[in-house]
Amino acid sequence: MTENLWPVAQQTVAATLSWWIARHVIHHHQPVFAPITTLVALNTARGGRGTNAVRFVAGVVAGVLVAEAAVALLGPGYPTIALAVFLAILAALVVGGERVTMAQAAVSAVIAVGTGIQAGSNRVVDALLGAGVALVFSQLLFPAHPLALLRRAESGTLADLAEALALTVRAVDGGDAGQREWTWEHLRAAYARLAELGEARADAGTAARRSPVWWGRREPVERESRYAAGLDLLGASCLTLTRTVLALDPGRRADFTPAVAELSRTLRSLAAAPGDHAVRQRAAERALGAAALAPALADGEAAETAAAATGVTMVVLDVLAFVGVPADEARAAVRARTTRVRVGAPPTLRWTSAPRLGGGPRRRA
Incomplete structure (x- = not known):
């Protein structure tokens, strides 16, 4: 329980920061997707958070681009949503096929077709912002050892x-x-x-x-x-x-x-x-x-x-x-049948030998 408090605190601060930047710097009136992206990216095992952020953004971008193409081809309507979702998932499969990428591609396609291309474009901006905050937290401030x-x-x-x-x-x-x-x-x-x-x-x-x-x-x-x-x-x-x-x-x-x-x-x-x-x-x-x-x-x-x-x-x-x-x-x-053998020193990698870019508790490896 105690060791999980630190990742939870990181996610809380990072999501709040994403919301603040989206609301007061980019001036999105409903900046919900930026903190959502940050939370999804950081809510995975240490060592995989940066990769998760990239996968999330890849899905969002793929979904919005496919939706724009579907709307341009067919115009708004039920067939457009079906085609956009189908092609978005296929595009996600092409770029890796991870579940988070496929899910975000499909969701972004639905949002872009159902609420308008501008909403989809705003979601791309929010996703890039949220992923950027997640990458700063996971790769610079608090990287996994x-x-x-x-x-x-x-x-x-x-x-x-x-x-x-x-x-x-x-x-x-x-x-x-x-x-x-x-x-x-x-x-x-x-x-x-x-x-x-x-x-x-x-x-x-x-x-x-x-x-x-x-x-x-x-x-x-x-x-x-x-x-x-x-x-x-x-x-x-x-x-x-x-x-x-x-x-x-x-x-x-x-x-x-x-x-x-x-x-x-x-x-x-x-x-x-x-x-x-x-x-x-x-x-x-x-x-x-x-x-x-x-x-x-x-x-x-x-x-x-x-x-x-x-x-x-x-x-x-x-x-x-x-x-x-x-x-x-x-x-x-x-x-x-002897017990005399010499074991070499195990590999070590100390925080102090690297430039520190952020705080946080450090565990010996």
Whole structure:
């Protein structure tokens, strides 16, 4: 609740400013569309607000232009509205097909045909004004921190994967079919979280490219985004580990419980502060310790047991990749059954190293 108050305050001030400019500077008597544009543009996840503003304006402009052409061709009337809406939505599809663009194109076409072209033209001016205010707020005064976007998504993904492995341990200990089904459901939720991580990576990249505050400092964001992409592999490895362990004979499952439990604790600790160097170092050491807890395979070991052991190794290697350990060093450490490995400093991107163009609370990334 508290963390949502700041975005709400931004939207309130920005919408009020849009109304004031439209009313007292441009002298629109009913300047409702300027603040509406600002609110729609800013009412989305941080990192996507600037893009939302551009999509909104693109829809409005497309709708008004199509409406003008339809009126010139057919004159006012019901067929004109139908044609204008149809062509406006098609035009929105051509320029990207986002829902907000399609909706605004259709609405603007209806307004332009139904109330007159002048009303449509005024709406374009209001939309440009409202989007401009939204861009100033989202890109100059209060831009999203790219690494903060990534780390927040990483934390949620790691926490869900940690819980999935913890539930695997409980399923092994309890042997309850309902508990086992809960594990699968939670793994599916973790995959949904991975989809959100993909969106966060895209938003972080957009913020780093488009906000002047971050221009020329994209390397840390790109590096952390590559680490975050590795969580897709970690999710697949956790699913493999869960499936292979639960497929073992009851007597053999318990042999893997210590390793799976330690991996769960490792991911949970990493989720608490994925951008902290000491936390990453400790996570790497704990992951390697979990690899050592997996039972050694005897000659002629069953294929199912070998698959479970491989699952442990895969999770360990993916954790090491996420915290920044080179692949060859990670494999060597697993083979040597050692916990001695050095993790490089994670990417950082500080507000203080950029020119400040506005105030607002700052969160560490």
